Structure formats: structure tokens, C-alpha cells
Amino acid sequence: MTARRFWVFIEQEQGKVHPVAWELLGVARRLASQVAEEAQASGDEVSVEGVLLGHQVRDIAAEAIKYGADRVYLIDDPVLAQYRNCPYYMSIAAVAEKYQPEVFLIGATTLGRDLAGAVATALRTGLTADCTKLEMGEVKGAKQRLLQATRPAFGGNIMATIVCRKHRPQMSSVRPRVFPAAPYNPDAVGEIIAEETGVTEEGARSCILEFVHAQEDTVDIEYSDVIVAGGRGVGGPEGFAVIKALADAMGGVVGASRPCVDAGWIKYPHQVGQTGKTVRPKVYVAAGISGALQHKVGMQNSDFIIAINSDPNAPIFEVADVGIVGDLFEVIPAMIKEIEARKEARV
């Protein structure tokens, strides 16, 4: 009997969990169910497990169980209080060597991307980054189902499915908001297993001298339900005023396409797309955005996409649920007026 472990890295910083962890627990549960049949036939045990590092974060381990983890390996130590590359990857590598997980998922956040490549190299295994689709599938020549990790290549025009035949764990990183969060079950039960880090403060090598909180808006647009994004058609930094006005009217946040950020019209945290954030809000308004592939891959999973562009041939209309060909500086004020009118009518 083998233990087939599906691991998820539970990312936390300063006691706050990154929601991507809950999304990945949902994915891990689905992957586990895909091998349930073959596992039963072989008498193997399948489990979804979390790996949590930090200092005084036991309550997060409990949360993870409610989001579907059967057990959580908790490495709680002062040396892990702040994220640093060395102590984190070394601790995880040690615990992975001990428990031999089959699959290991990490969120592709700044922290996750810092960590994932290091863990994969330490374990001498394969890692596929920024996956948009994960399945345990049948692969020619393999006795058991393997992780099929699909990711967009060259701006999303081609979808490449990667497998890692022999090396373990099969690792994959996933961007936030690609998958929905796992269901929350307040009555779920599971184990919390404490593990040692084995890394000393000296072994950690780097030390963080200070944290500088950014003065300007560090808006995190990823988890907003409404995003109004501006593109080149906005014309300049002043053009974003009308974008913000619409976002405010709808209770949402401002996004932007890459050319606007490159031109300095708006800061990088607002960037949506391949080299920016992936978002899946309920409503996404793309104003003055042509809809190049590199942008589309960042927002195409939004529930409802409204596109506004003066060019009727803009590719954004192919992915929009509804489109308006027109001048955004005329259309958006009209939309704001309509929203205010309807809000008043409701009151």
C-alpha cells in the first residue's frame, strides 16, 4: 500500500493566508478524486495535504482543514517568521523527502515563484509554471495516472500540456484566480502534524533589514468582483480619471493593459495580462484595449466582459460578452449616468 499524497503549499505572510492556497486545495481535491478508482484497485491511500511554514500560525493549519486538507504538515519556527528563500525551500525539501508526495502545487505569487523553482531543483524534479488546467490523466506508457499540466505558451496562442513521467513530486505552480476556491466546511476534521525545520538562523543566511510599505496605492486587483481596465485608447495618465470614475460607480478597481504601465500612465499593480495579474472578476470592462493575446490570457475567464473600443476590428470584441464600438470618453460617462440613475431608482 502506497500513500498517494497531493500536496498544496499554504502560503501565508505575516499571519495572513493568500487565498490562492484555498483555490489549490480545491484543485488538489479534484485531482485526488481522479485517481480514486485506480487507487482503490491497488489498495493505495489517497490524501490531500497542506504544507504550512511560519511562526505561530497553527490556526491557519486549522483553516486549511476546513478548506479540504486531510492533514497539514506544520513547520512552526521563529526562523520561518518572515519569508526567506533558504529556510523555506530547505524545510520544504526535507519534509518532502520524508513523505514523498506525488503531486505538489504552489501558488504563482511573488513568494511562490521565489520558492517553487528552488524546491523543484532541491528535489531534482520537474516544475511547470503558471498552469491554467490540471488533470490526473492517462498517459501512454504510464501505469498510473499522471499530472497533466497545461499552460499557455507564446502569449496564449498555443496550449502546451506537460507531464513529468519519472520524477517526483510532479510540481506545478498556478496563478491566483485561475481556479475557484475550495468549498468551506466548518465541520471538516483532519490532522495537524508538527515537523521540524532543521534550519538555523545562521543557515538562513539572508536577513531582512526592514520592510518598506509602499506609499502609493498597492491595490490588489486580483480579488475584486468588478474591474474597469484602460488601454492605450485612454491616451495618457489623465485618461484614467474616467476609468476610475466608472470603477468607483460600480464599486470596483482600476486595471490596465501593459502598454499603459510601460508608458508610465499607471503603476504595475494594476496591470492585467500575461506579465501582470490574472483576474476573473464577475464584471470586467475593457476600455480602449485592443485585446492582444497577452492581455486576453489575463482576463478571459471573467464572468461578464464588456468591451469599449473605437476600432470595430479590435480583437477584444472576440472575447467580450457585449461590445460597444465608440469613443470611451463618451460611452463611459453615459454608463456612469445610467448606473447612478438606476441606483437612485432602487433606493
Added chain:
Amino acid sequence: MNNERIEFDAIVVGAGLAGSAAAMVMARKGLNVALIERGQKPGGKNYFGGAIYTHAIAEVLPDYMDRRPPFERPVTEAGFWFLSRDGITRMTVQGGKLNAEPADAYITLRANFDMWWAEQAQAAGAFLIPKTAVVDFIREENGQVIGVLTDRPQGEVYAPVVIICEGVNNLLAQKLDLISHDLEPAHIALAFKKVISLPMETINARFGLSDDEHGLAVSVLGDVSLGLPGMGFVYTNKTSVSVGLGMMLDKLAEYRLRPYDILDRYLDHPAIAPLVKGGQLLEYGAHLIPEGGYRAMPRLYTGGAMVAGDAAAMVNALHWEGTNMAIIAGQQAAETALEAHSRGDFSEKVMARYEDRLKDGFILQDLKQYRGFANFLETHPQFMDVYPNFLNDALGQFFSAYGKPKKELFRGMLGALTDRRTLFKAAGDIVSMARSVMGW
């Protein structure tokens, strides 16, 4: 960081047609030549109709055909098309002298050709320095040019002789006071074109070319330029067609005309539209052409420096000659530089030998002969509207007067002229035309 001077035997500014020719000729004779180009690569900033005349290439590189120049099609048919409002009169020549091999002219695309031309200069030993612009000169107290200053940090390059082939925007020639003023819009044409892709067989069929070893180059006069001085062109590439026109910059400004609109109107003409129907737009581009001719030329040399090509306004507008003048002038500047090296004397006295060489050949002779032409079209707008319309009208009558008494036909045809222009004035126009072309 070493502080050695960067030094060469000669500097050429601009790796276009004149520049690479000059560099090639000097490098072949063993000089250490720096060919300084501001673009990412040679040709990136050059653009034309157009066709290259092989006599000039052969002068500088007799074995050019063995080096596989990037030609599109040979010009096997050439001539004039006269566009009236909705009609066309074609006058072209095929065969005879135009069947020579190699041909006298080949249609080409400048990005490809200039790159190849610069590669030949490099093969001869010239050192190409791209992505670097020359912004000024290093001169001695008495004004003698002894080097150039580029736009890069630590960007001084020394050489006893500099050949300036900077192109139509001759800011460097101005820096040397070879010309006292900036470009005058009345002397500059803006030429703009679209390159439209079509399958090879379609081009062959539509233009009556038997295969891709046949090509058409025509000058188009008349309705293209809205009655203002200008000339259109059509060139067939292997799998695309270049269609465009040139008009004087001052007229474009005065009438607030947008080149793109004029071009679209031209492409919509009932005689032109079917030729490019269904094609894909590959590129749209424009370039300035110095058309002031002889009267707009700068002085051609000073101590340690010479000017060649568009920078020296070496363009004969009527005959679409500029590229060959550039190549020959580059060669003649190079030979002057070689002479200066062997004499150890780079003073103005020796640089003057450049102008002697130019006078011996066709360049200065033709430019002098055509010195009135640039002005001619401006003062004779009837060549852009009256005459093309008359031709179309008269010949149209000729070919539709079946069953009509011929006396009536010929009266009608004459009327087609005299309704537009009196016979006296028409005769005068012919004389003026002859004078401006013959240089009398």
C-alpha cells in the same frame, strides 16, 4: 577604460547607396574605413519607388551579379501612364533595348538592397558601425575637417577625410556651411507609397508579364496629384506591387493635403483599382526627395570633407535618377580621398578634384541641364491636368468615332485641346518643356 583615440583612414557618414559605394572603393584599395550608420542596420531609413540602375552598380562592383543582389524583377517594360479623371492613356515600351541581360534597371526594395550593398562594403574590408549618429565635426583652427563627433559617449572618431552621405536631411552639410540654409519645402518632394502583396501569377496576369523575370516600371502623370506638381509611379515586385506618388512639400502644406488620402484616391482610380484588387497591404511608407536640382545643391567639398548623394541634392526628378547619381558620386568622392592619401594632402585644393570628376561624368552635366525642370512643373500645371485629360479625350474620340465622318472626328479631337488650351499656348508649352528638359 582606455583613452586611445578612435582613428581611421577615412570616415563615411551614412551606409546608404552613396556611403557604401564610397566605403567599398576605399576599403578595396587598403584604406581603413569607418562606415557610420545611425540606423539599426543599413537601409532601415531608406525608401523609394523604385528601381536601381545597374550601370552605376557595375561601375563600382563589376561582378555584382555573382554576388546575388536582392533584385525583385528586371524592368522589361517602362513608360508613362496619363491619368484623366476616370480614364488612362498608356504609353510604354517593351522589348528591344529593354531585353538586355542583365537589365539596365531592376526593381528592388531598399531595406534589402541597402543591406546587401553595405555587406559588399564590409566584404571589401570597411568597418560598419551601426546604431550611431554623427552629429558634428572635429575641425582644426583653420576649419580643416579632421574627424567627426557621434552621439555616443566618448564618441569622437578621427580621420583625415570624411565623406558625407547623410541623405536628404543634410544637417551635417549645413554644419560645414556648405549650404547656408535648411531644406526649403519648395525644393523637397514627399514621396509616399503602399506596397501591396499579390500572388506572383496575379501580378503577371494583371500587368501582362510573362513570368517573374519580367517587370513593369511606369511614371504616372495627371489626375494622381490633383492638378498640383507631382508624379506617380507603379513598380512590380515579385509578389507585391509598389504604388505611390511624390508631391512637393510646400504644396502639400499650402493645400493642407494628407498624403494618405491622396494615395487612397489614386488607388481608387478606376484604372488603378483593379490592378491591386484583393491585395494585402504590406507596408505604407514615405520619404523626402530633394528635387531642387542644380540650384539647390550645396557646395560639394571643403578641407577634409566631401558631400555625395541626396545630401548634395543629386536627383534628376524627371528621369527618376538619384540612386545611380549617389553611387557614382560616392565612388568619385572615394577616388578623390584615395588621391588625397597618396598625395598626403587633404586640403580644399585636393578635395576640389571631386567636383572635377563629377563634371566629367553625367551627374553635374545632367543636373545643370535640368536645372529649370523643378520650377517648370510648378509654373506649368497644365501638364498635370489639361494634357492628360486632353490625351484621354482625344484618343477616346478616335477609338469611338466609327461611322462618323472623319472630318468631324478630327475637328472634335482638335476641340478636345482647344477647349482646354489655345493652340498658341499649347505650342508655347511644348517649347517651354523642351527648354527645361534640354537645359536651354
Added chain:
Amino acid sequence: MFHAVVAVKQVPDTTNIRIDPDTGNLVREGVPAIMNPYDAHALAAAVEWKRRLNGRVTVISMGPPSFTTTIREAIEMGADRGILISDRKLAGADTLATSYVLAEVIRAIHNEDPIDLLLFGKQAIDGDTAQVGPGVGVRLDMPVVTYAVGIRAIDLDDDTVVVERRTERWTEIIETPLPALLTCEKDIAEIPFAPLPDLIKSLRYEPEIWTIEGPVAFEQDMIGVRGSPTIVYQMGTPPLPEAGEVINTRETSIDAAVTFVFQKAEAAGVLGTMLGGGK
């Protein structure tokens, strides 16, 4: 003397990717090849510090022979030595095999000429995995700092470097012992216009070419396809989204267009969200 090594990669300029309208495939011809922009900024930072501390910069790259143009660009940007590791047997490498080769090369360079700082761009714009840098750090047992936006100080007596690292929420000031590996954001240094002597040097420069024959003896089953745990199992095109309706304000009025949008929103069940349910 200060010695920095920068790893660079040549990539297609993915911002200029075009799709063939007939086949829906990538048009590869005519897409210019450039030095990965993040690598270029990392290199600019290395050159800035070599000038300040009087040292030298070595550039390394793993790839086909066409990568020599990128090595020359690196010399133009101020690098002193450029090494291209090129061999057919290295092709098809995933990030694990790539980090193996680069780590072995860096080890060999370090033995000849001790390295203080190792710089990578944060990710390559064609692969976007961001894995090779940290992977090399692990193999060489060097501390890794990713998303570096500035190098505040380098102390060669104490062997430390102080780096500004930017995450989604804040900036960290991290001190780490040398030798250290940094993966860099564009903000780490501006790319200056190269002085003419450097450009001329690059035009005449012949990169060193290392192969599997030497100078480094690579283990055969750690390189190329053999050394890659991951393989591409399948390639496909993404499902085409269904385009929605488009209304043109030149044909109707702006108000009509807006009304239309709200109708569609209501049908899709997101009207409530649009009216301020966003937060």
C-alpha cells in the same frame, strides 16, 4: 577585484508576435530576436557596479549559435567576457536541465576567477517560468533574492550585499552574504546608451564557445532532453471564445448602446454587481 556573472538569454520579441489570420498559427519569421529585457537590465546593474568597484563582468548564455549576437550586445553594454554554451546535446532542456548546465559553467568560472555576484533577469519573456535563477542558486548553495529592484550596497570586505526586493505588498531591504544570486526587475538599473569604444569592441568581439567537449565535463544524463523531467506531451489551440454582440455608436446612439449593455448584463445576472455590488 569585483567579479559579477550575468546569465542572458535571446528571446523572440513576444510583444510583436503576430498570428497568421488563415491558420491561426504563430508567425515566426520576421519576429526580431532580442536580449531578454530583464536580463538586459540585470546586466546594466552589473556593469554599473563593476565601474564603481573597478571589476569585471562575465556574461554566459546557453543556446544555439545564433545567440552570439546577444553575447555581442552584452559586450556593447559593458561586459568584459562573453561565453556561449552551445551544443546540440543541450537542446530540449527544461528548467532543471538548464539550471544544471548553467550551474556547472558558473562553478568552472568561479574556480578560475571567484564570483561575487550572480545576476539573472527575473524571467524570460518567452518561457515566463522564473525558475532557472532560483534553481541555479540552490545547486550552487548560494542565497537567492528574487524580484530585486535595486542594489543598495556591496561590501567586498564584509562580503555582503544589500538588496531592495519588491513583492506584491511591500519592499524588503535584505542583506545577504556574498556570493549571492539575484533575479532582477527592470527597475534595478537603466540601460544607458553605450559609449562608442564599447560598441566598437562588441563589433569585433568573438564570444568563447563552450560545448560538451569542454571546458566543462557535463554528465550526459543531466543535460538536454535526457536531463529534463518534464516533457511537452501535447500541444493544442485554446478553444475559441464565443464572441458576443457588438453595437456601434455610429449606427445607433450612445444611450442606445448603453441600454443594450445593461440589458445584456441583466440577462447574464451581473446587473446587481454593476450597480455597486463590486466591493
